[in-house]
Amino acid sequence: MSTVLFWFRNDLRLHDQPALQAACASGTRHLLPVVCLPDEHQVTPWGFARIGAHRRSWWASACQSLAQELSNLRCPLLICMAPARIALPALARAVEADHVVCEAIAAPEEEAEVESLRATGLNVRTLWQSSLLDPATLPWPVRQLPHVFTQFLKEVEHVGLRPSAPLPAPGALPPWPQGVPARYLLDPAGALAAFAGHAPAADARSAFPYGAPPLLGGEAAALSHLEQYLARGLPTQYKRTRNGLIGLDYSSKWSPWLATGALSPRRALAQLRGFEAEHGTSDGSYWLWFELLWRDYFRFLHLRHGGALYRVRGLGSEHDTPHDPAAFTAWRTGRTGQPLVDAAMRELAATGYLSNRLRQVAASYLIHDLACDWRAGAAWFEHHLLDYDVYSNQGNWLYIAGRGTDPRGGRRFDPERQASTYDPSGAYRRLWGTA
Numbered sequence: 090m091s092t093v094l095f096w097f098r099n100d101l102r103l104h105d106q107p108a109l110q111a112a113c114a115s116g117t118r119h120l121l122p123v124v125c126l127p128d129e130h131q132v133t134p135w136g137f138a139r140i141g142a143h144r145r146s147w148w149a150s151a152c153q154s155l156a157q158e159l160s161n162l163r164c165p166l167l168i169c170m171a172p173a174r175i176a177l178p179a180l181a182r183a184v185e186a187d188h189v190v191c192e193a194i195a196a197p198e199e200e201a202e203v204e205s206l207r208a209t210g211l212n213v214r215t216l217w218q219s220s221l222l223d224p225a226t227l228p229w230p231v232r233q234l235p236h237v238f239t240q241f242l243k244e245v246e247h248v249g250l251r252p253s254a255p256l257p258a259p260g261a262l263p264p265w266p267q268g269v270p271a272r273y274l275l276d277p278a279g280a281l282a283a284f285a286g287h288a289p290a291a292d293a294r295s296a297f298p299y300g301a302p303p304l305l306g307g308e309a310a311a312l313s314h315l316e317q318y319l320a321r322g323l324p325t326q327y328k329r330t331r332n333g334l335i336g337l338d339y340s341s342k343w344s345p346w347l348a349t350g351a352l353s354p355r356r357a358l359a360q361l362r363g364f365e366a367e368h369g370t371s372d373g374s375y376w377l378w379f380e381l382l383w384r385d386y387f388r389f390l391h392l393r394h395g396g397a398l399y400r401v402r403g404l405g406s407e408h409d410t411p412h413d414p415a416a417f418t419a420w421r422t423g424r425t426g427q428p429l430v431d432a433a434m435r436e437l438a439a440t441g442y443l444s445n446r447l448r449q450v451a452a453s454y455l456i457h458d459l460a461c462d463w464r465a466g467a468a469w470f471e472h473h474l475l476d477y478d479v480y481s482n483q484g485n486w487l488y489i490a491g492r493g494t495d496p497r498g499g500r501r502f503d504p505e506r507q508a509s510t511y512d513p514s515g516a517y518r519r520l521w522g523t524a
């Protein structure tokens with residue numbers, strides 16, 4: 090093999106990168122690492138851009154960091170400003186590459202992307218690497234994944250399943266091939282700045298005020314965030330604080346880095362286990378493992394059910410979904426008149442982040458109180474969330490809509506009760522101007 094294209098997708102890191110290591114181990118003489126920027130002009134059926142300014146900015150920051158790390162290894166990142174199905178076949182022809190290696194993503198569009206590359210004659214090798222647990226080690230074939238999360242958890246814990254240790258970052262990479270055409274040699278910083286566009290101004294009220302150190306995209310920032318989270322002993326209090334609404338420390342805030350792949354879940358868990366070895370286990374440290382298993386569960390659900398998760402009915406039997414465009418607009422602009430929901434939607438739009446508690450409340454309100462299409466809500470979250478993750482977003486929306494695997498058949502959260510439990514003083518609603 091003379092040249093391999095390594096296509097970075099949602100795995101923008103060098104540590105714990107089995108796919109990259111497999112590409113290097115293939116005996117290739119040359120490696121060309123490449124990232125294809127998402128199509129920023131894509132519009133959803135609901136009339137707004139698929140990828141909003143927060144996500145563009147976070148993604149660009151993660152790519153910028155990766156570009157720096159790769160150039161330290163003398164194997165620079167090539168940035169393609171077109172979708173992979175267009176960019177990669179042309180690039181492969183230009184540098185006479187015969188193989189593409191990348192992570193596997195088990196969602197319909199991402200799989201179609203790989204199929205369209207194969208249809209051009211490219212040899213594409215995909216490797217699964219985004220979950221904590223290796224699906225091949227589960228106590229059942231993934232097509233027999235338990236229908237209920239608690240059953241999944243119980244059985245995983247019963248057999249004592251553990252993830253394998255994270256891999257170190259490579260110390261060296263094969264060199265670039267000769268003759269990469271000049272039109273591909275974009276300055277990464279300039280190309281990424283153009284993609285990011287005008288980053289929204291940082292909002293001091295944000296629970297994740299990204300955009301300046303230490304909250305930058307990329308693996309260096311991810312690993313130092315993880316380090317400080319553990320060094321400050323925060324896992325111990327996680328279970329008590331995780332339903333918080335204001336400030337950085339109520340939950341781990343690992344998700345924005347997990348979503349771009351700048352942080353590997355195995356690395357996060359390995360360091361958490363190191364923390365437990367030193368400081369002892371606690372309800373809080375256990376609960377972080379529990380939540381990471383939710384993340385895995387939604388991934389395995391995709392391996393199990395595939396495109397069925399993208400039907401209106403999901404895994405349920407209800408083929409229709411009501412929709413009220415005016416109510417949807419009120420919801421997404423934070424003007425429903427429901428103070429907790431409006432505050433949440435204002436936070437999401439202003440900052441690109443929202444606590445898990447308020448994601449649940451806001452999603453429930455759209456579906457169960459405003460009688461709107463859950464897919465419109467999922468698309469709005471996809472537009473904004475820095476930590477947008479196809480598996481977790483789809484899985485959680487289906488769960489609340491009662492079209493996933495929830496044994497209780499959908500979740501309605503009473504916003505008044507949620508406000509009195511989680512925002513008893515009204516501080517959160519005042520922060521976002523709704524009380």
Ligand SMILES: Cc1cc2nc3c(=O)[nH]c(=O)nc-3n(C[C@H](O)[C@H](O)[C@H](O)COP(=O)(O)OP(=O)(O)OC[C@H]3O[C@@H](n4cnc5c(N)ncnc54)[C@H](O)[C@@H]3O)c2cc1C
Pocket residue numbers: 331340341342343344345347348377380381383384385387443444445446448449452470474476477478479481482483485486489
């Ligand atoms: C409607 C809805 C949509 C969501 N969309 C996304 C999404 O696009 N991307 C995303 O990463 N999470 C999503 N979540 C899950 C959850 O809200 C976030 O993972 C969490 O708020 C991220 O903040 P954190 O890292 O501080 O989480 P923590 O509370 O510190 O949890 C630690 C990690 O566990 C995982 N985790 C926690 N809760 C969940 C959960 N319910 N489902 C899956 N994984 C979980 C995440 O990887 C998280 O980083 C969604 C939840 C809801 C209700």
